[in-house]
Amino acid sequence: MRTILNGKSIVLGVTGSIAAFKAADLASKLTQAGAAVDVVLTRSAQEFVGVATFAGLTHRPVSTGLYESNSELGIDHVVLARRADLVLIAPATANILAKLALGVTDDVLTATVLAGSQPLVIAPAMDAGMYGSPATQANVETLRGRGVHFIGPESGRLASGLVGQGRMTEVPGIIGHLRAVLGRNGDLAGRRVVVSAGGTEEAIDPVRVLTNRSSGKMGYAIAEAARDRGADVTLISAPSALPSPPCVTLATVGSALEMRDAVQSACAGSDLLIMAAAVSDYRPANPADQKIKKTGDDSLIIELVQNPDIVAGVTGDRLVKVAFAAETNNIIENADAKLLAKGVDLIVANDITAEHSGFGTDTNAVTFVYPDREPEQMPLMDKFDVGNALLDRVLPLLN
Numbered sequence: 001m002r003t004i005l006n007g008k009s010i011v012l013g014v015t016g017s018i019a020a021f022k023a024a025d026l027a028s029k030l031t032q033a034g035a036a037v038d039v040v041l042t043r044s045a046q047e048f049v050g051v052a053t054f055a056g057l058t059h060r061p062v063s064t065g066l067y068e069s070n071s072e073l074g075i076d077h078v079v080l081a082r083r084a085d086l087v088l089i090a091p092a093t094a095n096i097l098a099k100l101a102l103g104v105t106d107d108v109l110t111a112t113v114l115a116g117s118q119p120l121v122i123a124p125a126m127d128a129g130m131y132g133s134p135a136t137q138a139n140v141e142t143l144r145g146r147g148v149h150f151i152g153p154e155s156g157r158l159a160s161g162l163v164g165q166g167r168m169t170e171v172p173g174i175i176g177h178l179r180a181v182l183g184r185n186g187d188l189a190g191r192r193v194v195v196s197a198g199g200t201e202e203a204i205d206p207v208r209v210l211t212n213r214s215s216g217k218m219g220y221a222i223a224e225a226a227r228d229r230g231a232d233v234t235l236i237s238a239p240s241a242l243p244s245p246p247c248v249t250l251a252t253v254g255s256a257l258e259m260r261d262a263v264q265s266a267c268a269g270s271d272l273l274i275m276a277a278a279v280s281d282y283r284p285a286n287p288a289d290q291k292i293k294k295t296g297d298d299s300l301i302i303e304l305v306q307n308p309d310i311v312a313g314v315t316g317d318r319l320v321k322v323a324f325a326a327e328t329n330n331i332i333e334n335a336d337a338k339l340l341a342k343g344v345d346l347i348v349a350n351d352i353t354a355e356h357s358g359f360g361t362d363t364n365a366v367t368f369v370y371p372d373r374e375p376e377q378m379p380l381m382d383k384f385d386v387g388n389a390l391l392d393r394v395l396p397l398l399n
């Protein structure tokens with residue numbers, strides 16, 4: 001899986017916070033994603049974490065002081081400022097926020113920020129009192145006003161043992177934000193995309209539901225792929241164990257009827273709807289108010305009624321519609337029939353019986369079925385790559 005981080009040059013500034021240990025994981029994950037990560041440690045950061053850790057994880061020299069230029073970089077801050085696609089400071093102390101707001105340049109990190117013009121992303125970490133102080137808040141506002149992107153801080157347990165706002169956002173959240181910032185001028189910039197995901201739940205009684213095996217992985221991967229290409233993404237998710245993707249608007253729903261309402265309202269003014277959710281075709285006609293008790297009978301009959309076809313019912317002036325069709329047999333014939341019945345621009349047919357494909361897996365082998373040309377069978381791919389392949393095919397329809 002290649003994300004927008006692949007091949008990017010990122011300066012990772014680490015400052016003197018107790019959360020500095022998390023920056024090692026961040027440096028590792030960014031490097032694994034194919035980014036060239038140049039770590040800059042402030043003097044205080046070196047009290048918490050060491051050069052060897054970051055040099056080992058990134059396979060690159062680490063900058064520590066303005067007058068300790070390492071031989072490969074020359075004048076570190078100027079070289080770093082020139083080549084970086086993005087500067088990330090994580091964790092960021094109250095002190096660095098104050099220095100950046102004032103334009104102080106007494107170390108490599110502040111000098112790099114001042115010398116460069118690339119996006120600056122900051123993940124603060126500090127005691128809640130420090131974060132809430134008028135001085136820090138004013139500095140955050142000043143930096144925001146200059147276009148700096150802030151990630152967090154989150155509320156929760158702080159290193160001091162107190163609970164409050166000041167925890168650094170966890171590494172996956174920071175990486176999702178970076179991808180959104182790097183992709184903001186992508187080929188879907190300015191487009192509004194609605195994606196549905198997960199398996200709906202139809203109540204039988206207050207305890208039981210009728211559902212399916214969808215994990216939500218396909219829809220979540222599409223949402224992330226569209227976000228990384230600059231789209232404004234709304235993800236409408238039936239219950240899923242997956243974490244909320246950063247920089248995506250998430251609406252959670254339960255039943256097919258709830259999903260229909262959420263999809264319809266999100267589609268107003270949108271450019272693209274991708275229905276990757278597994279929506280229950282039927283729902284219990286009369287869900288019980290109370291838990292259904294076991295009786296002496298051997299069988300229990302639950303009457304089902306058909307749910308509306310969500311994608312067929314959504315209309316919009318310029319809305320391009322894509323539906324997934326999970327099938328176990330006659331894949332293409334069934335997809336062709338759905339193409340007509342649902343009035344969609346493209347069907348993504350999915351043989352859920354194929355190995356490493358379908359529900360719960362990280363990979364998928366799909367066939368794109370078009371109204372006006374031969375189906376296109378794709379190889380087994382990571383679900384994120386399937387999402388990008390789908391968006392590549394949808395893009396010409398948007399124009």
Ligand SMILES: Cc1cc2nc3c(=O)[nH]c(=O)nc-3n(C[C@H](O)[C@H](O)[C@H](O)COP(=O)(O)O)c2cc1C
Binds near residue numbers: 017
């Ligand atoms: C154990 C310890 C933990 C600290 N944690 C934080 C922190 O999480 N956030 C913060 O803003 N300052 C924290 N500080 C204070 C900073 O290290 C101090 O303000 C320092 O001057 C920051 O320098 P820098 O911004 O150049 O890295 C901590 C200090 C100590 C001794």
